[in-house]
Amino acid sequence: MTLDAVDTPALVVDRDVLRANVEAMAALARDAGVALRPHAKTHKLPQVARMQLDAGAAGLTVAKLGEAEVFADAGVTDLLIAYPLVGELKLARLVALARRLASEPGGCIAVAVDAVETATGISDAVAAAGVEVGVRVEVDTGMHRLGLEPASAALVELARAVAALPGLRFEGVMTHEGQAYQAASEAELERAAADACEAMVASAAAIRAAGVDCPVVSMGSTATARFAAGHPGVTEIRPGTYVFNDRSQVAHGSATAGDLAATVLATVVSRPSAGVACVDAGAKALTSDRMIVPGADGDFGAVAPSGWPVARASEEHGLVALPAGADVAVGTRVAIAPNHICPVVNLFDAVTVVERGHVVDRWPVAARGRMT
Amino acid sequence: MTLDAVDTPALVVDRDVLRANVEAMAALARDAGVALRPHAKTHKLPQVARMQLDAGAAGLTVAKLGEAEVFADAGVTDLLIAYPLVGELKLARLVALARRLASEPGGCIAVAVDAVETATGISDAVAAAGVEVGVRVEVDTGMHRLGLEPASAALVELARAVAALPGLRFEGVMTHEGQAYQAASEAELERAAADACEAMVASAAAIRAAGVDCPVVSMGSTATARFAAGHPGVTEIRPGTYVFNDRSQVAHGSATAGDLAATVLATVVSRPSAGVACVDAGAKALTSDRMIVPGADGDFGAVAPSGWPVARASEEHGLVALPAGADVAVGTRVAIAPNHICPVVNLFDAVTVVERGHVVDRWPVAARGRMT
Structure with missing residues (x-):
């Protein structure tokens, strides 16, 4: 028909354009040798998640536990919840999800934290349940939303604390360099992305210098992924909007x-x-x-x-x-x-x-x- | 619990405050001798609709056919869709809803129109199906969204056309005086409401002078209802937000x-x-x-x-x-x-x-x- x-009104998705967008970002990550962990909050659709994974995505990023539960129901087994989880109700759900994914081949879940009290809460819950979750420490590269100052003593201290807490597997650092969306030109955008990349690589280096393994350096939105993917030391990009794009992305040249x-x-x-x-x-x-x-x-x-x-x-x-x-x-x-x-x-x-x-x-x- | x-996050409703709000607006309308037809787009809840009808509301206003269908499912039999309905798909649903409500004691449905082509489209659909819908002509009292100029020749002409079209029952005039929300003080708000009331009463008078019966003069948002309800010639108010209120209403003194x-x-x-x-x-x-x-x-x-x-x-x-x-x-x-x-x-x-x-x-x- x-x-x-x-x-x-209806929201209409052109599947050919969607497929091409999914393929292009997968190729960008593949060519640069970085992992692609798309943010699924853009599409919220298991069908698009499947396309992304089939094209080579390592796993998905989500913002909420509820989103993670939906994608786990749809068979996605490697999930990052890029949000600090606080409170007994959410921690009980996190434990249930971690247990469930651990039963899948290669299944795993990770979360973001930006404070030791949040990490401790998660550790208490998962350790008591005998499950493990990955943890990424959030860095504030200039958006001034959440996260710790790049390469700061507080950041290193948090990484060290996470690495020592039972039930937690410290994976590395992550940021959302949303400040780049304020760029008024392609050159400014590239500069903002490069600044954020350098801050992230320096953060990982500071953590490693303290004797803590820090495999993951994760960043990269739709607007900045093309700059971040090729930056030495960046290991993963997490763009979301690219599957559909929008007028803001066109204005940014993405x-x-x-x-x-x-x-x-x-x-x-x-x-x-x-x-x-x-x-x-x-x-x-x-x-x-x-x-x-x-x-x-x-x-x-x-x-x-x-x-x-x-x-x-x-x-x-x-x-x-x-x-x-x-x-x-x-x-x-x-x-x-x-x-x-x-x-x-x-x-x-x-x-x-x-x-x-x-x-x-x-x-x-x-x-x-x-x-x- | x-x-x-x-x-x-959760959206929490305090039922005592809700009930008091519902009662207060019902009392305001009752004391002023005007009909109350609350806009249900605010709450979207059959439970709140029931409270409003029990407190004396004449019926409900909705913005969309889909909302009307939900409230009809919940037993509401007197509905106004305050939106121009265009296109075969929507007209087929309108016919089905009109037929369904006509089978209820006192059941009826009305729609808003602001152009003769829209009215003709509705007339063609409902007359062919042998059902009737009420029609209110929308007046632009200053919001400059939809509607015709108050008391204008075009407005009178549209009212006359609607009254003559098969299947349509011309009920009167309506407006949403949203421009009043730009008021910077209580005095300005009252003046904006009074101006809109006068424009509406004049519009009804112009239509009546042309020999067309115009029983309904409908207006009144949460911010302006207290002024409109007492204005001579206004017959109905349609506030929506008052059930819950919000910071904008507090700022407006409503x-x-x-x-x-x-x-x-x-x-x-x-x-x-x-x-x-x-x-x-x-x-x-x-x-x-x-x-x-x-x-x-x-x-x-x-x-x-x-x-x-x-x-x-x-x-x-x-x-x-x-x-x-x-x-x-x-x-x-x-x-x-x-x-x-x-x-x-x-x-x-x-x-x-x-x-x-x-x-x-x-x-x-x-x-x-x-x-x-």
């Missing part, structure tokens, strides 16, 4: 318009004035996320391929600004490229999968809404 | 901090620096919606009752700015008051219902994600 039979695999199909429901078309995709379909690229307009997405911006959005209404002379009738269907695809996927119960304009599948967003 | 047994019925329970997962606590509620739990009140800070919500702002948010991380001297340990649980509660509810699969601190129920968010 064609897309005409799909009601709007993707072209032809690499956009996911768009929101919408219908023009009103023409309230000459320069405005109202579509049935507002913030409930596109989120309120603007592009974080410096200098970008404050829109909520743009019609593809025309580039007409969704200039205003309320929950169910997207107001598209039409250029002079443009006309579009009520009932017309348009594809909207989102600014930030990850939270958009989280709003849809399912994605509609197309190939060459034909609907070939419907994938429930299995890890949608897994917040805990 | 207590909230300690609930994992975070609610106090004690009227906040829904908060996001979160856990401090890291203390990355002296003035910052990281909680496990980021934009995936709070949305990226800032307060639209002029002059408000650009935060993503605030810890209640301290008021500490969630100054930054990524998808899974909320970075709370702590005042000098404040301390909060990893593992501490905090309640966060959202800026805009409607899209927050849409992110959660279920709400946790408490009374006097005890968990008394869990309500699946039945109409969550119903985008089509």
